[in-house]
Amino acid sequence: MxxxxxxxxxxxxxxxxxxxxxxxxxxxxxxxxxxxxxxxxxxxxxxxxxxxxxxxxxxxxxxxxxxxxxxxxxxxxxxxGTELLAELLMSPSGDLKPKVAIGVMELRSAIGTDIARRCAERSPGLGEELRQKAQEMADNKKDLEKLRELDMEFWSLMVDGSQNVAYRLVFNSIIDIYEKISGVMAQVVADELRDVEAHIAIADAVEEGRVDDAEFYARDLIKRGEETVRKIADRIGEK
Amino acid sequence: MxxxxxxxxxxxxxxxxxxxxxxxxxxxxxxxxxxxxxxxxxxxxxxxxxxxxxxxxxxxxxxxxxxxxxxxxxxxxxxxGTELLAELLMSPSGDLKPKVAIGVMELRSAIGTDIARRCAERSPGLGEELRQKAQEMADNKKDLEKLRELDMEFWSLMVDGSQNVAYRLVFNSIIDIYEKISGVMAQVVADELRDVEAHIAIADAVEEGRVDDAEFYARDLIKRGEETVRKIADRIGEK
DNA sequence: GTGGTCAACTGGTCAGACCAGTTAACCAGT
DNA sequence: ACTGGTTAACTGGTCTGACCAGTTGACCAC
The missing domain is CATH 1.10.10.10 (Winged helix-like DNA-binding domain superfamily/Winged helix DNA-binding domain)
Structure with missing residues (x-):
């Protein structure tokens, strides 16, 4: 196109x-x-x-x-500040710096888990909307790029629900990265994207205000991308 | 002056x-x-x-x-991105927005705990230097502003040790806030600043690579400031 | 040694011109 | 009725050349 x-x-x-x-x-x-x-x-x-x-x-x-x-x-x-993350992640030649990539994924894990918790604590009303988004993901299981977008929207809702501007700003910088290298990113987090059940589990936990569960499911979901990146980085490191 | x-x-x-x-x-x-x-x-x-x-x-x-x-x-x-946090925290009139303040403290908790963990995992060699910094804090127990500076240096070392640029950038934005409202900040985290033992406990955990302990002590230390801010915000909210 | 002066830097501001991309209205030609 | 070209009136982008305003250091007079 x-x-x-x-x-x-x-x-x-x-x-x-x-x-x-x-x-x-x-x-x-x-x-x-x-x-x-x-x-x-x-x-x-x-x-x-x-x-x-x-x-x-x-x-x-x-x-x-x-x-x-x-x-x-x-x-x-x-x-x-974090707004430079995306530019910092990419070397002028265009490829990604493994160490920075790992760092970004760790940051994502650190705030993602608490975002889920705060969302469950402060915005249980969002549960329904979250579940709908998860359902949309189920309907688009084959289109990885579409899935990535929906997942982003899912998390964006959660960030809104956490009612925390600081998380929002960090999230923005991470999304910035996602969009600049959407192709790579969709591959890296493919496992997460395809796990609709996990998304629904989070949505349910949010709806019922089960903060610990929301955090637990979120951590379980997010850690996969982190581990994938770590594996890739290790492989590059070996060369 | x-x-x-x-x-x-x-x-x-x-x-x-x-x-x-x-x-x-x-x-x-x-x-x-x-x-x-x-x-x-x-x-x-x-x-x-x-x-x-x-x-x-x-x-x-x-x-x-x-x-x-x-x-x-x-x-x-x-x-x-997070570079706007400080400016966003302060309304044009000069006073602080409680909701934003709470958000910042939550962000601080979320990354602070993982910073301690990663530091223990990747840079146990920093333990000695961290303990020295904690010792300096013990020697300046009466000067709150000085304590705040030393605490900042302590954490800056930890962030270095975590070898995570993303954390570094978030940390920068938080420090930016500290320095713009150092007076208020020193009061809010006074409990943390005076607890030299906790700082030493973290340093020891880092030195011996005890990642879980490092994370635990860090969480225990950081949560106090978060709770203090939450209390203050609640008090303002009542009015 | 203190303080004044001056020249040679630095960035900050300015007026006014022209280049270049976008839009919408208008006007052929098909 | 649609397509494509023209034009005018916007928008931001670039440029010249001037002058204002801080900073520094060398020099000089007291």
Whole structure:
């Protein structure tokens, strides 16, 4: 199928180039970034475009800008938020970093279990809607990509039910990853996607406010993807 | 003590103003943002300053910009990452939103326990350093602010030890909150800060690779702050 | 040594022009 | 009635070139 063409503006390119330099370690924390005028000259673009890119890098906590002083690279590992996870997961060449991938799956497990618990605690009324979503999954058992979408919606409901904005924001960053590498992801969590019974079990537990059960079923479900990723990473590590 | 003066640039002001409009709901998801030229005129600033602010909002996933089309407000609850937690926690007037605060503490609990476990699993060598940090805490039992800093360093070591970038990024966002409201925070987690024994117990568990113990002690330690915040929030809710 | 001055950086702001993509209304031609 | 081309009026994207405003360090006078 045809897809919309991604346009890249000049400031986007500047942003990406500097971001990759920082992620790759070519520009180290504390190092000074060339001045805006110099950067503009080096990249053969307007200073305004450079400034826009620098503002974005600053917003992403990758650099520190101070009027009058030189702009410096920050240690993004100590300052950035989860919104950078997806970009961090992918090396500039396009393949995934195994260690980061494992980390993401662990994060997913850590919050996923508590999301289920809080949802059961605070929003038992969502049980019915959750079960419907699970039923939809049962009706689409063959289309892995569709399943992935439905599973995402299932969990999105749960996150809403947990009534926790912090979880919501972390969830957003994880979903961001899912959508950027949906093909790989659907494979990795295929086991989870196909287990409609587990989804229903969670829905029932939520509906009846059985917080421990909701957490238990969620943990049991989520851990599979984590283990799959770990196995794949190990295999890559052996090479 | 004297503090450095915070300077605010024009584009910062534009950014904050629009961000608050979005956070407060005054600008709803899907709504169109006035065009750059109009915004510049309304705010009586240069268009370049407006563009820089819009680029930052775009990076923060609060708006969507498309060449030729109108710029639109996104549903930040469905797109933003954890870097916005601190800003989201504080209402424009300056006080804290109880519901968000509870959410942050739950997130802290969810990842904190697994951080301890992974640290014990992957970096038992850190045990000694952790114990030293705990000892430092014992030496500064009276200075709550100092304790808070040391506790932060203790946990930062643990996050390093967990060898999980995803946890690191979430941790960064939480620390960001700690530092923006350090006074309040030190009070809320005072119980945790003063319990040096618990910190040492975790350090020992890490050193000997006792993953379950590390997790258990961490959970026991962290849950106190969570409960404190919940109590305070309940008290506010009663009013 | 203290404090003033100045030049040479840095980033911040600005006005005004033009390029480029999107949309909708209009207008052929089929 | 539909298709496709044209045009005008938006939108954001890029650019030039200027000036304002902090920071630093070298230099100088007291």
């Amino acid at each position: 045809l897809k919309p063409i991604k346009k890249k503006s000049v400031s986007d390119s500047v942003f990406e180039q500097l971001r990759d330099e920082i992620f790759s370690g070519a520009m180290e924390p504390g190092e000074v970034v060339p001045s805006e005028r110099v950067l503009a000259e080096m990249l053969e673009v307007n200073r305004g475009a450079v400034r826009e890119a620098l503002k974005r890098l600053e917003q992403a906590r990758l650099i520190s800008i101070q009027h009058g002083e030189a702009t410096r690279v920050l240690d993004f590992q100590k300052t950035a | 004297l503090k450095p003066i915070k300077k605010k640039s024009v584009s910062d002001s534009v950014f904050e103003q629009l961000r608050d409009e979005i956070f407060s709901g005054a600008m709803e998801p899907g709504e169109v943002v006035p065009s750059e030229r109009v915004l510049a005129e309304m705010l009586e600033v240069n268009r370049g300053a407006v563009r820089e602010a819009l680029k930052r909002l775009e990076q923060a996933r609060l708006i969507s910009i498309q060449h030729g089309e109108a710029t639109r407000v996104l549903d930040f609850q469905k797109t933003a």
